[in-house]
Amino acid sequence: MRYISTRGEAPALGFEDVLLTGLATDGGLYVPESLPHFSLEEIRSWRGLSYSELAFNVMHPFVDDAVPADDFRKMLNETYAVFAHPAVAPLVQLDTNEWVMELFRGPTLAFKDFALQLLGRLLDYVLEKRQQHVVIMGATSGDTGSAAIEGCRRCEHVDIFILHPYQRVSEVQRRQMTTVQGDNIHNIAVRGNFDDCQRMVKESFSNQSFLGGKTQLAAVNSINWARIMAQIVYYFHASLALGGPDRSMAFSVPTGNFGDIFAGYLAKKMGLPISQLVIATNRNDILHRFMSGNKYEQHQLEHTLSPSMDIMVSSNFERLLFDLHGRDGLAVKTLLENAAKGPVSIEDYRWKHARKLFDSDAVDDKATCDTIREIYQQNEYLLDPHTAIGVRAARNCRRDPAVPMITLGTAHPAKFPDAVAESGLSVQPPLPAHMADLFEREERYTVLDNNIAGVQEFIAKNWKNT
Template sequence: MRYISTRGEAPALGFEDVLLTGLATDGGLYVPESLPHFSLEEIRSWRGLPYAELAYKVMYPFVEDAIPADDFRKMLDETYSVFSHQAVAPLVQLDTNEWVMELFRGPTLAFKDFALQLLGRLLDYVLEKRNQHVVIMGATSGDTGSAAIEGCRRCEHVDIFILHPHQRVSEVQRRQMTTVQGDNIHNIAVKGNFDDCQRMVKESFGNQSFLGGKTQLAAVNSINWARIMAQIVYYFQASLALGGPDRSMAFSVPTGNFGDIFAGYLAKKMGLPISQLVIATNRNDILHRFMSGNKYEQHQLEHTLSPSMDIMVSSNFERLLFDLHGRDGAAVKALLENAAKGPVSIEDYRWKHARKLFDSDAVDDKTTCDTIRDVYEQNEYLLDPHTAIGVRAARNCRRDSAVPMITLGTAHPAKFPDAIAESGLSVKPQLPAHMADLFEREERYTVLDNNVSEVQGFIAKHWKNA
């Protein structure tokens, strides 16, 4: 399988190179040249498979040119053995045909573990094979950072530099990143917002001269195709658990960077019957404004109770735009260049095509807290603020009550105690046993100005072979 850029000017690459490259040389994102497609009969035959074996069935076509089957199976067994629930991604019923899929049973209590536990193992495998060293540079709005550090901290061939917006992630999220000790682990708190961090990462990938030609950058953000690939699997898992593929499913996805919901879009293209995908956002609602009114326009970023979605530049949305424009890289490049200058729209027929599958909603902090309280009072089930946004959006946008609606539960509520308290509940979510001493652990991070040269200088000075 070959991978091509969404902007059409970078060379096609194989899986190994895409894994290590992250952003394409033309500034685009890599996508498969073609997708595998599974028949309903084949999908049906996967019922009852353990999660790791299902992951192998779904993902192996993407990596088979680079990794022998037995090696990939071993990676997947190791990846999902560290999750705290035997089902890996268990479903919890809230109401008739309404479900939450718990994607926070991994070591850092967020859905990012599904991809980043695997990504660390993939990097180790490929870098060992190539006898190569890389510098991981990533930006996080909260959860990616800790999942990336946990997934990659044992990798012998990487140094990790994670940028997070200073004082704009929850305390639990910050401590999960900054209390992991290791000579190859570096946390940078940038005096800005997530979009500033993400912009620095993209700019650094575009010009890596600050590394002096001694190493290269590798991506852990969802611009890395391997992240998207791993997230496709749990859509199949949820469907198979609830009667798929013989009935269609609907999913509501809390999303800021569009990666998690894009994985659902790919699952549908690969043959899984999905009738509706709901884009659930907070006040930073650029995706909702586009999907509801065909207007893509950046507003001022706002700080909310759901910080992992405090994003205004949704990187992975480019991958959907590429498909909506008939995979015309030049058209995507022109559109995004115009979007940097002001509001843009796409042709009406393209937008209407997207609306056949996608709906969207934007949920403010008060409604988020109301949803946390209502669901707890109805079911004694505690939602984190991101998942609460997903549940509210699902209820507001649901097209057909006969179709199972599954909200992706993206994080453990213990990561966001302020939102739980603001909802008016007296219950205090407890961290799992392996994190019980989190607030006693020593933190280590560096605060830097919102300046790409300063950040690049820090990385150039501190990676191990500098």
């Protein structure tokens, strides 16, 4: 398996190098040169497999010979053994043919654990083999940071620097990051928004001279292909649990950076019968505005009750644009350069093709709270605000009630008590036992100005091999 850049100018790489590289040297994102395709018969044969066995079947073609099969199986068994439910991603029924897939049973209570628990083990394996040290630099709108720290904190060959927007993540999200102790863990609160943090990460990957040639950056954000690869699996898991592949499924995906729903798009291309993919956004609705009106235009980023989706520059959307443009890297590069200057549109026939692939909806804070309250009153089931957006978008966009609609439950409601309170419910979602003392733990983080030079200087001074 070889990987190519969405901007067409970087060299093709194998899995190991893509794992460690993150962003391509031409500024693009790596995607597989070709996708594996599974027949309905093959998918059907996977019924009854454990989650880790299913994950091996779906992901091994992407890893190929970079990790021997037995080692990869062991890695997957260890990855999903730390999840708090034996099904790993259990399905909960809300209504007739309507489901939530709980992706928050991992150690940090968010869907990011599915990929980042694996990513940490993959990094450790490859870096040990190469006897190499890397610096992880990542940006988080709330959940990626804690999942990355939890997944990578025991890696012997890694220093971790996570940027989050100062005072723009929930208190639980912040404390999950800042209370983890370790000489190799550094949390940076940037006086800006998530897009500012993400921009610094991308620019740093493009020019790593601030590290003095002594190490290299590695990515934990969903620009790293391994993140997307791991997220493809739970689409197969949900389908097989509800009668697939002999019946098609619909999925509603709360998304800001487009990575999670892009994984669903890939699952469909790999042979899984999916009849509908719904892009569910909050007020920061650049994806919905593009899908509904063929206009990709950045607005002012707003702070909402669903902070993990407070994103205006959706990095992984570039991977879809690459496919929509017939994998023409130059066309994608030109389009994104123009998008940085102002609104852009794509050719009408390309946009119409995108509309066939995806539906979309934007859900504001009031509708989010209404959905949390309504679902709790109907089912005594508590949604976090991101999942609530997914449920509302699913109901607004659903094409066929006969097709099972599965909303991806992306986070535990205990991470967002303010949203639950604002919905008018008196219930207090408790933290799981392993986090019961979270508010008593000592925090450790550094607040820095929204200035890339200052952030890079901090990293250069604090990674442990300097």
